[in-house]
Amino acid sequence: MTAAATPAGKDAEGKATTTTLGRALNEGLRQAMRDEERVVLLGEDIASLGGVFRVTDGLAAEFGDRVVDTPLAESGIIGTAIGLALRGYRPVCEIQFDGFVYPAFDQIVSQLAKMRARSRGLLRLPVTIRIPVGGGIGAVEHHSESNEAYFCHTAGLRVVACGHPQDAYDMLRAAIACDDPVIFYEPKRRYWDRAEVDLGRPVDSGTLGRARVLREGSDVTVAAYGPTVAVALNAAEIAAAEGRSLEVLDLRSLSPLDATELRRSASKTGRVVVVHEAPVNVGLGAEIAATVMEHCFYDLEAPVERVGGYNVPYPPARAEGDYLPDLDRVLDAVDRVCAS
Amino acid sequence: MSTDSVAAAAPSHAGDVLQLVDPAGTLNEQTAAGMLDVTGELVRALYRDMVLGRRFDQEAYSLQRQGELGLWLMSLGQEAAQAGSIRALRDDDRVFPSYREHVAALCRGVPPTELLSQWRGSSHGSWDPERYHFHIYSLVLATQTLHAVGYAMGVRYDAGDGVVLAYFGDGASSQGDASEALNWAAVTSAPVVFFCQNNGWAISTPASKQYAAPLAERAKGFGLDAVSVDGNDVLAVYAATQRMAERVRAGGAPGLIEAHTYRMSGHSTSDDPRRYREDAELARWKAHDPVERVRLLLTARGWADEDYFATVASDAEELAVRTRRECRALPEPSLSDTFRNTLCEETEALRREREGFETFKESFL
Numbered sequence: 001m002t003a004a005a006t007p008a009g010k011d012a013e014g015k016a017t018t019t020t021l022g023r024a025l026n027e028g029l030r031q032a033m034r035d036e037e038r039v040v041l042l043g044e045d046i047a048s049l050g051g052v053f054r055v056t057d058g059l060a061a062e063f064g065d066r067v068v069d070t071p072l073a074e075s076g077i078i079g080t081a082i083g084l085a086l087r088g089y090r091p092v093c094e095i096q097f098d099g100f101v102y103p104a105f106d107q108i109v110s111q112l113a114k115m116r117a118r119s120r121g122l123l124r125l126p127v128t129i130r131i132p133v134g135g136g137i138g139a140v141e142h143h144s145e146s147n148e149a150y151f152c153h154t155a156g157l158r159v160v161a162c163g164h165p166q167d168a169y170d171m172l173r174a175a176i177a178c179d180d181p182v183i184f185y186e187p188k189r190r191y192w193d194r195a196e197v198d199l200g201r202p203v204d205s206g207t208l209g210r211a212r213v214l215r216e217g218s219d220v221t222v223a224a225y226g227p228t229v230a231v232a233l234n235a236a237e238i239a240a241a242e243g244r245s246l247e248v249l250d251l252r253s254l255s256p257l258d259a260t261e262l263r264r265s266a267s268k269t270g271r272v273v274v275v276h277e278a279p280v281n282v283g284l285g286a287e288i289a290a291t292v293m294e295h296c297f298y299d300l301e302a303p304v305e306r307v308g309g310y311n312v313p314y315p316p317a318r319a320e321g322d323y324l325p326d327l328d329r330v331l332d333a334v335d336r337v338c339a340s
Numbered sequence: 341m342s343t344d345s346v347a348a349a350a351p352s353h354a355g356d357v358l359q360l361v362d363p364a365g366t367l368n369e370q371t372a373a374g375m376l377d378v379t380g381e382l383v384r385a386l387y388r389d390m391v392l393g394r395r396f397d398q399e400a401y402s403l404q405r406q407g408e409l410g411l412w413l414m415s416l417g418q419e420a421a422q423a424g425s426i427r428a429l430r431d432d433d434r435v436f437p438s439y440r441e442h443v444a445a446l447c448r449g450v451p452p453t454e455l456l457s458q459w460r461g462s463s464h465g466s467w468d469p470e471r472y473h474f475h476i477y478s479l480v481l482a483t484q485t486l487h488a489v490g491y492a493m494g495v496r497y498d499a500g501d502g503v504v505l506a507y508f509g510d511g512a513s514s515q516g517d518a519s520e521a522l523n524w525a526a527v528t529s530a531p532v533v534f535f536c537q538n539n540g541w542a543i544s545t546p547a548s549k550q551y552a553a554p555l556a557e558r559a560k561g562f563g564l565d566a567v568s569v570d571g572n573d574v575l576a577v578y579a580a581t582q583r584m585a586e587r588v589r590a591g592g593a594p595g596l597i598e599a600h601t602y603r604m605s606g607h608s609t610s611d612d613p614r615r616y617r618e619d620a621e622l623a624r625w626k627a628h629d630p631v632e633r634v635r636l637l638l639t640a641r642g643w644a645d646e647d648y649f650a651t652v653a654s655d656a657e658e659l660a661v662r663t664r665r666e667c668r669a670l671p672e673p674s675l676s677d678t679f680r681n682t683l684c685e686e687t688e689a690l691r692r693e694r695e696g697f698e699t700f701k702e703s704f705l
Contacts, residue, residue, distance in 0.1 A: 040497070065497075071527055076486055076520040083436075083490020086469070089497070091490075103516070111483050118464040119476060121681035155682050179684040209687065256689040 016198050022191035024165040025055045025130075027199050028172035029092065033063050035203075036090060039176055041067045042077050043094030043130075052096055053132055053191055074100055078107035081127045082115070092128045092176055099142030101131055105150070112181045113156030124179045128172075133161070134227040134277045135324055136189035138317040145314050146226075146278035151183045152255040152287070159255040160208055161185035163229030165195040167252060170207045177203045185254075187227035211258035213265065217247030220271040220334050223262065223288055225251040228275040228325055235330040246334065254284055259291050266292045270301035271337040275325050280308040302340030305333040357600060358580055359570040363628045365636025367575075376579040380643030386427060386574045387634045387644070388652050390419035393443030394631060395656035396452055399663045400442070400459070404609045408667055409459045413440045417572070417604030420630030421537045422507075423447060424577025425597070429505060429585055432473050434495075436488040436506045439477040440537075444507070448474045452659065453666040462670045481512035485521035485534060492530035492594075503585045504532045511542025513555050519562075525594040526563035533584050534559070534596040537571060539603035544616035559596035571599030572630040602628070 019027070033039045041056060047069040050057030060067040070077050074095060081091035095101045101108070108129065115123050135144030151159045158180050162168040168186070175182040214229065215236050224232040229250045236246035249265050251258065266272050272292050274285040285306035292304050307325040315323050360372050372378055397415045404412040415422065422443035426435065437444060445455055450467045457466035458477060465476030478484035488506035495502045512518055513536060525532050536555050540547050551558070559566035565587070569580045577599055584595045602625040606613040613622075638644035679694035680686050686694070 068493075068528075071520070071524050073520040073524065075517055076489075076524050079483060079486025079517060079520070080490030080493060080524060083487040083492070084494045085490075086475070086487065087491045087494025087498070089494050106480055107483060107486070107517075110480055111478075111487070114464070115476075116684070117678055117681045119469070119681075120463060120466075120677065122468050122470070124684060158683070256687045259689065 016196060018194055018196050019165060021165040021168045021193050022053055022055055024169040024197045025172055026057055028169040029059060032173050032176040039090045041092050042070050042081055044070055044072055044096050046094050051094055074104035075107050078104040082112055085125045085127050090126045090176060095131045097143045098131055098133045098145040098147055109154045113154045117156055125181050126179045127181045128175045128184055130184045130186060132188040133185040134187055135320045148254055149278060149283050152284060157181050157183055159183040160253050161226035163226050163250050165197045169197050170201060170204055173203045174205050174208045185226050189227055209253045211249055211251045211261040214250050215248040217245040219245045219269060220273060220337055221247045221249055221265040221269045222273045223249045223251055224275040227277055231330060232275055234327055239334060262291060263295045266296040267299040270299050272304045273333045273337060275307045275330055277324055278309055279311045280306045281311040283308055302337040305337050307333045357568045357570055358576045359573050360575040361573050361633055361637055363633050365633045365640055367637060383638055384644055386423050389423035389447050390631045391652050392656050392659050393419050393446055395660050396663060397442055399660040400456060403667055410461050411459050412609045414605035415440050415442045417602050418537055418539060419443050420574035421571040421577055421599040421601045424574040425535050425581040428578045428581035433503045434473050434491055436475045436484040437477055438507050439479050441507050445474060448472045450474060452663040453670055456667050457670055460670055462673050482508055482515035482517040486517050488532050489521050489525045489530050492532040493528055495531055501589055503589050505535055507535050510538040510547050510550055514550055522559055522562040522564060530594055531588050532594045533588055536598045537601055538598055539601050541603055543607040543611060556598040565593055565595040568598045571601030572628050574630060574634055
C-alpha cells in the first residue's frame with residue numbers, strides 16, 4: 001500500500017493537499033480521534049501494522065490503547081463495539097475484508113441494527129464499521145465481494161460508500177460523528193487513487209445521506225457508488241467525445257438512498273444506467289430502478305438499465321476482468337437506453 | 341430418553357462444587373468461615389427475593405396460559421442462582437442478561453410489567469438499561485456475552501471500578517460468541533464476570549449432548565478464573581459471586597461462575613418437558629429446591645418465624661395481583677414509534693413511509 005508510505009503533503013495552512021483515498025481515510029480517523037476522545041478503533045492487525053491496507057497507520061503511536069489489535073474474531077469485534085457504545089464510546093471497527101464480515105452478521109443485523117428500536121429509542125449505538133469492499137485487485141476468494149445489499153436490507157443501519165478521496169475524508173468523519181450504526185464501505189481498488197483533499201473541513205453530516213452529482217449531463221444519468229464511480233466518470237468522458245452527455249451521480253448513501261437527488265436527475269435526463277459491482281440479482285440496482293420507475297415513470301424515455309456482477313460467486317481473480325462492470329459494459333448500456 | 345442424559349442432569353455435584361447450605365438447610369460453618377458472614381438479615385432478604393421471584397414467574401405462566409402473554413420463559417428453580425448472584429453485586433455494576441433472568445431483574449427494580457412487555461408483544465425490550473444498570477434481554481444466545489466484554493472494556497477506559505456480569509446458559513455456551521467472549525475477556529483483562537446458569541437442558545437437549553468438558557474447565561483453558569457452585573444454594577452463589585466480583589473489581593483476571601441448577605419447568609410455555617425428561621429427574625431436583633432449604637435454615641436458626649413467612653407470602657400475592665392488573669393495562673405499541681426509533685433521527689424515507697402508513701390507517705376510521 002503506497003498510501004501509507006506517502007505522507008499527506010499539506011500546504012502552508014495545513015489544509016489543501018493531494019493525497020490518496022487510503023491516506024484520506026487515515027487522516028479522517030486521526031482527526032476524529034483528536035476531536036473526540038471517546039472514539040476508539042477495533043480491528044485485526046490495525047495497531048502496529050496499521051491494518052492490511054495501512055488505513056490505521058500511525059494511529060496507535062498517537063492514540064495508544066485507543067487503537068485495539070483485537071483477537072481474530074469478527075463477531076467479537078462488533079459485539080464488543082456494541083458494549084463500548086452502550087458505555088458511551090464511539091467505536092470504529094475495521095473488518096479486514098468484505099468476505100470476512102459474515103461471522104459478524106448476527107451482531108450487525110440482529111443486535112447492532114435493532115437495539116435502538118428495541119429500546120424504544122433509549123439507546124444510541126454510534127458504531128462505524130469500515131469494510132474494504134469489491135474486487136479488481138487480483139485477490140483470492142472472499143477478498144473481493146460486494147455485500148452491501150445484505151446490510152441495506154436491514155433497517156436500523158446506515159450504509160454508505162465513498163468513491164473519492166475527499167468524500168472518504170468527509171464521510172468517514174460524518175459516520176463517526178453519527179449516533180446511528182454506519183456500515184462504511186471503502187472501495188479497495190481505489191485506495192491508491194489520488195486527488196486534492198481539503199483536510200480542514202468541519203464535520204458535515206450531510207455528506208452521509210446525500211448523493212452528489214459529479215458531472216452534469218443531459219442525456220443519461222449514470223448512478224454509481226464506491227469503486228464504480230470512477231468507471232462512470234470515465235464512461236462519461238468517452239461518451240462526451242462521442243457527443244453524448246452523461247450525468248454522473250455518486251449515490252454515496254446506499255441506505256437510506258437519496259431518492260430526491262435520484263429522482264431529480266432521472267427526471268432531467270429520462271434515461272438511467274445503474275452501475276455496481278455486486279450481482280445485479282436482487283442488488284441495490286433493483287431498488288434504484290424501482291425508485292425511478294415509481295416516481296419518474298412518465299419522464300422516462302427508456303427502461304432503467306443495470307450493469308453489475310453476474311449471478312455467480314465472485315470468480316477467480318484472472319476472470320474478474322470479465323465479471324466487473326467496465327467501461328465497455330457501461331457504454332453498451334448507455335447505447336441501449338439511448339436507442340429506446 | 342437416554343440414561344446418560346438423566347445422569348448429566350443429576351442434582352449431586354461431584355468434586356469442587358461450592359456448597360454452603362445443603363438441601364436439609366444445614367449450614368456448613370467450616371466452608372462458610374472466611375467466605376461469608378451469614379446473618380439472619382442476609383438470608384431473610386435472599387429468601388424474600390426468591391419467593392417473590394417465584395410467585396411472579398408463576399403468575400406470568402398463568403397469564404400466558406390465559407392468553408395474556410404470547411410466550412413465557414419460566415425461571416422456576418433458578419431463583420437462587422439469580423438472586424444470589426445479583427445481590428452480590430453493587431447496584432451500579434452493569435448486568436447483561438440472557439432472557440430468563442426475571443428474578444435478577446426484579447431484584448434490580450425492573451417493574452414487573454416491563455418484564456412482561458416483551459412477551460405480551462408490547463415491545464421488544466421495555467426497561468431503561470441505564471436506570472437499572474440491567475440491559476434488555478438478548479434472545480439470540482450468547483450475543484450479550486460480547487456486549488458485556490465491550491462494556492467492561494469501556495469501564496476500564498474510564499478507569500472505573502465497576503464490574504460487568506453476563507448471564508448465559510449451558511446451551512449458549514456452545515455458541516461461538518461465548519467462546520469469543522471468554523477469550524476476548526481474558527486477553528483484554530476486562531472487568532467482567534461470566535455467570536452460567538447451567539440448568540441441565542437447552543430446550544430438549546441435555547447438557548451431556550451440549551459439551552464434553554465442564555464449562556468451568558473450559559473457562560480456565562481460556563485463561564479465566566472459574567468456580568463451580570451449587571446453583572440451588574443461594575448463599576454459595578452469593579459468596580462465590582461476591583468473591584469473584586471483588587477480585588475482578590480489584591483488577592484481577594475476569595472470571596466465570598458455573599452455577600449448577602435446574603429448570604424445573606419447560607424451556608418456555610411452548611414446549612412440553614415430559615417429552616424429553618423423566619419425572620424421576622424432576623423429583624430428584626425437587627428435593628433440592630432452592631427456596632425450601634433457605635426456609636429450613638431460617639427456621640432452624642430462629643432467624644424467621646411463621647409471621648415472617650406469612651408476610652413474605654402475602655407480599656408475593658400482592659406482587660402477583662399487581663402484575664396481573666398492570667399486565668392487562670400495558671399500552672398497545674405504536675408502529676409509528678417504531679418508524680421514529682429506527683434511527684436516531686427519522687430520515688426522509690422513514691418519515692414518508694410512516695406518513696403513508698398513518699394516512700392509510702386513518703382512512704379506515
